[in-house]
Amino acid sequence: MLDIRWIRENPEALVAALVKRGEDKAAARSQVEALVAADEERRAHLVRLQEAQERRNAASKEIGNAMRSGDRALAEKLKAEVAELKTFVQEGEAEERRHDERLRDLLARIPNLPLDDVPVGADESGNVEIRKVGKPDSPNWAREHFEIGEALGLMDFERAAKLSGARFTVLSGQLARLERALGQFMLDLHTTEHGYTEVQPPLLVRDETMFGTGQLPKFAEDLFQTTDGRWMIPTAEVPLTNLVREEILDAESLPLRFTALTPCFRSEAGSAGRDTRGMLRQHQFNKVELVSITDAESSLAEHERMTECAETVLKKLGLPFRTVVLCTGDMGFGAQKTYDIEVWLPGQKAYREISSCSVCGDFQARRMNARYRVAGEKQTRLVHTLNGSGVAVGRALIAVMENYQNEDGSISIPEILQPYMGGLKRIEAARQ
Known part of the structure; x- marks a missing residue:
């Protein structure tokens, strides 16, 4: 606000x-x-x-x-x-x-003000690439993740549809374990190397919590609401950022850095016809979230740091990616500036978003009444908030499947994930 x-x-x-x-x-x-x-x-x-x-x-x-x-x-x-x-x-x-x-x-209902260095543009065509890491490869036999997963017998969309309808997936066997491994790897990385505190937050929140991070009132149709009026979180950004709502923090305690691995729930109200095959755009998915609470002077530097933390996940997984700065017309409601990290998918022969890292200034803090006090000052100041995916687990699974697929249909396991997979080095078709 x-x-x-x-x-x-x-x-x-x-x-x-x-x-x-x-x-x-x-x-x-x-x-x-x-x-x-x-x-x-x-x-x-x-x-x-x-x-x-x-x-x-x-x-x-x-x-x-x-x-x-x-x-x-x-x-x-x-x-x-x-x-x-x-x-x-x-x-x-x-x-x-x-x-x-x-x-x-x-x-x-008024969005945040873009920073002066954000490129002006109407839509994603106005985004600007700022770096590219790794060499994208797409052999002529490369298949998309849903083709690989179904051929392995470990990814089932038909049964998911019988259970829940469209935009759900059932993973099984070693593919389910691989997704779990990815989430655990990301949490370990962010907590042991990047200084984030792991949190296990509620998945159901109240109106004022959704209001605090800007999902309400403008984006109610994108959310799922329970019969008792609570909301299912679309991202762990919501509860993590609201941990400091209506509080006055000591400046010396900042920055606060939180991370969480949670399910996320989105209605995808505006995405009819988009990414209907596979698990790129789901009603339910897992994501590792990064949230920082800083003072006013540190937020822009923290934005660069957070983006680097998210990029490190992809570097350690050996996945090619590029980072773009979003233009004014493609930026989220509460953001002052956003970096999108897009991972290369050989099956699609395209880069696809796997993380968005945004600095929000005091926009969310004003909605939450979250403040801090500098020692010796009577007046309080509004904190600055940042959030980013560190990263989307389901999309990381897709990226690993497509980038580590073999011509025989098997999937090699990235070396850094092998300890989480009990030493397994390759996923092959499930035995009937």
């Missing part, structure tokens, strides 16, 4: 930022004008309410003076005024809450 004071003083800058993000200029201006008007109405109401409260206090004192001087008529007149003012103040406080809710709702 953006600072309303900044918006009040810089309405044209906000319009320009929304246009960079792909909004129509007239629509952006209308949105900002509605926001500023709501703020002006709220502030004007607060002035009237404060004046009424001050007059009520003054009139109450005047009643005592009138009684002491024996002027009963004036005292009764003042009592009537105080009663009217009391009613006005009570109704005005309820009206204040309505103004607050309206302004909060309008603010909650």
